[in-house]
Amino acid sequence: MSTMKALVFVENGKIEIREKKIPDVGPNDALIKITTTTICGTDIHIFKGEYPVKSGLTVGHEPVGVIEKLGSAVQGYEEGQRVIAGAICPSFTSYACQDGFPSQDGAYLQTDGTCSCHGYKATAGWRFGNIIDGTQAEYVLVPDAQANLAPIPDGLTDEQVLMCPDIMSTGFKGAENANIQIGDVVAVFAQGPIGLCATAGAKLRGASTIIAIDGNNERLAMSKKLGADITLNFKEVDVYEEIMKITGNRGVDSSIEALGLQATFNQAIKILKPGGTMSSLGVYSEDLTIPMEYFAAGLGDHTIRTALCPGGKERMRRLMNVVASGKVDLSEMVTHTYKLDDIVEAYDLFMHQRDGVLKVAIKP
Numbered sequence: 001m002s003t004m005k006a007l008v009f010v011e012n013g014k015i016e017i018r019e020k021k022i023p024d025v026g027p028n029d030a031l032i033k034i035t036t037t038t039i040c041g042t043d044i045h046i047f048k049g050e051y052p053v054k055s056g057l058t059v060g061h062e063p064v065g066v067i068e069k070l071g072s073a074v075q076g077y078e079e080g081q082r083v084i085a086g087a088i089c090p091s092f093t094s095y096a097c098q099d100g101f102p103s104q105d106g107a108y109l110q111t112d113g114t115c116s117c118h119g120y121k122a123t124a125g126w127r128f129g130n131i132i133d134g135t136q137a138e139y140v141l142v143p144d145a146q147a148n149l150a151p152i153p154d155g156l157t158d159e160q161v162l163m164c165p166d167i168m169s170t171g172f173k174g175a176e177n178a179n180i181q182i183g184d185v186v187a188v189f190a191q192g193p194i195g196l197c198a199t200a201g202a203k204l205r206g207a208s209t210i211i212a213i214d215g216n217n218e219r220l221a222m223s224k225k226l227g228a229d230i231t232l233n234f235k236e237v238d239v240y241e242e243i244m245k246i247t248g249n250r251g252v253d254s255s256i257e258a259l260g261l262q263a264t265f266n267q268a269i270k271i272l273k274p275g276g277t278m279s280s281l282g283v284y285s286e287d288l289t290i291p292m293e294y295f296a297a298g299l300g301d302h303t304i305r306t307a308l309c310p311g312g313k314e315r316m317r318r319l320m321n322v323v324a325s326g327k328v329d330l331s332e333m334v335t336h337t338y339k340l341d342d343i344v345e346a347y348d349l350f351m352h353q354r355d356g357v358l359k360v361a362i363k364p
């Protein structure tokens, strides 16, 4: 067998399953047979044309699978081993990587395949379904496999580790960037999959009061299970007034924005105390403005931090360690399962948030 099924981006608003050649394995690569993958909110941005990728690219960046073939230079793994790789697969060789920002790794940018001088390029550590073929397929080629393949601990199911490559890594990074101190009050805007993981991360970081905000009561109920102390439905209450009441007009110590809209960005700044940290995870589709009154004209000692999901095998090992320890159980977030053949239908369900969907497991 030399071909496989893969979901490709065709043009704005159009994706389809195509037969593609199973990729050749270079010395530093590993070919992974996908056993489970999923659809991310970012894939919906790609589908709609809000985030451009080239036509014919295989979409998806969340791989769980089995090593089918190892490159000649990849050591310390075995064919047949169960592994994940991060959604972000940095080279770990560039200046950006060695400067502590592997997600902004521009080492492999040039389309002719030559190295682009080990540089920095915002978001370019994200290669699956962005720069190279992604994971919504029967097989995926993992580049720089020795730095990026993370063995799955015995006893963990695909569903238990499906959040590690992206959603959990991103959501936890939102909590890590929020500079949460033990006893802090933290507000998390939007309780989609990433916001829910940010809520779980805030709890692990020691926040004493976590306020979760969304317009969907099912998602708010899930956020309570994952660590939220107070939930606010913005369709039912004035979020700013409620948070000022809860904090005695002090504002929250940290806020986390997990949607990518001007409205939530504004709110996350408005309810922040002077000296507080706003941690931004959203993927924004247009220019942002900062609400100057609440930003104290730039004099309020506020911090705004942005991030792209961290990748690499050490990050993945730690996240799977959290899962194995039982401290967080995210498998309940997998609400639906589809075969790869039916993935276009799964996109439609996920995009329109029907039937209480949070994450969809896709099985080739």
Ligand SMILES: [Zn+2]
Pocket: 040, 041, 042, 043, 061, 087, 166, 167
């Ligand atoms: Zn994603």
